[in-house]
Amino acid sequence: MEKQIDMDWWVSMPKIELHAHLNGSIRDSTLLELSRDLGEKGSIVFSDVEHAILKNDRSLHEVFKLFDLIHVVTTDHKIVTRITKEVVEDFAAENVVYLELRTTPKRNDSIGMSKRSYMEAVVEGLRAVNTVEVDLGSPNLSMESPLTSSAISNLCDGTARKKIYVRLLLSLDRRETTASAMETVKLALKMRHLGVAGIDLSGNPIVGEWATFLPALQFAREQGLSITLHCGEVPNPEEIKAMLDFLPGRIGHACCFGEEEWRKLKSCKIPVEICLTSNIRTETISSIDLHHFVDLYNAQHPIVLCTDDVGVFSTTLSGEYVLASSTFGLGRSKMFHLAWNAVEFIFADDVVKKELRQIFYSAARKLDL
Ligand code: 6MZ
Secondary structure, three states: OHHHHHHHHHHHOOEEEEEEEHHHOOOHHHHHHHHHHHHHOOOOOHHHHHHHHHOOOOOHHHHHHHHHHHHHHHOOHHHHHHHHHHHHHHHHHOOEEEEEEEEOOOOEHHHOEOHHHHHHHHHHHHHHOOOOEEEOOOHHHHHHOOOOHHHHHHHHHOOOOOEEEEEEEEEEEOOOOHHHHHHHHHHHHHOHHHOEEEEEEEOOOOOOOHHHHHHHHHHHHHOOOEEEEEEOOOOOHHHHHHHHHHOOOEEEEOOOOOHHHHHHHHHHOOOEEEOHHHHHHOOOOOOHHHOOHHHHHHOOOOEEEOOEOOOOOOOOHHHHHHHHHHHHOOOHHHHHHHHHHHHHHOOOOHHHHHHHHHHHHHHHHHOOO
């Protein structure tokens, strides 16, 4: 009972999610249902997929094999729309007030899918959300109708329709070519008015070379897109150095850093997206009490707790806060302020930041923090 009450508190706390991959965040029930359908059509062997989905411990290598499987099941316009809607509704249900959702635009000629039509299906999913109001950052909307303080307090006490700010990051997969990466960046630029805020570099970290993506990332930055990089998921000092030299807006993971890399990261103050459960499940960090969260937190380095892949790693953002709190002995107030501080690292404009600060301010008073 006590545990249940505690969980309710963590769920009720407003939170910011900055590192969530769409196809890693699908509900198990949806993935099983979609796989069963494909199994009945004979396109896949359902029991193989079921086994892979329900397996709990996966090496990093197995995780990327699972993503290939998930992509077979989900790469269809209608399904992309459905999973986007569900993923946003699930984050909103646990009081994520600002979500940066990332996904890799995919081309599949056999079903007439282009990177653009894939992304249009994602945006349709955002529009289909009906449990909560979705703010996609149309400049007119956010400039002309800022939230009044009573609307913000309503948001926090649940009397108004809830609202979630959603921004999209387009991911470059490390298997892609320079030309393909450039195509994604150009697509991102065309979709800025639909909530696209930046570019992410992700995918299997043992595949591909930094130099392949550098031209597209440089172009993205010149054009005003924000950039986050998966950095140091495996030991690769040369690549880590090159990535830090690039000065991205944020990095994800930072698991396999040596002393020199920590020094550099801290002096550049690049915010780190921390995904505790993901790092433990994939064994990129050997034990939770050895996680670099502690060192970065104590050094007051900018960090934000994130989920990575709620579906694949069976976690939630509230669960990540509970895990950090219990493992590192940080109380509710400290964790609340950690979430609040994440406002400073989002890839949206100052109007959104201001509104989010007010949401946290109201919630702090309500929660007596
Ligand atoms: C690196 C990851 C990842 O883009 O199809 N992805 N890349 N490290 C991780 N940590 C475990 N988790 C997910 O979502 C799935 C894709 O996100 C990237 C991989 O490229 C994966 O194929 P989307 O929506």
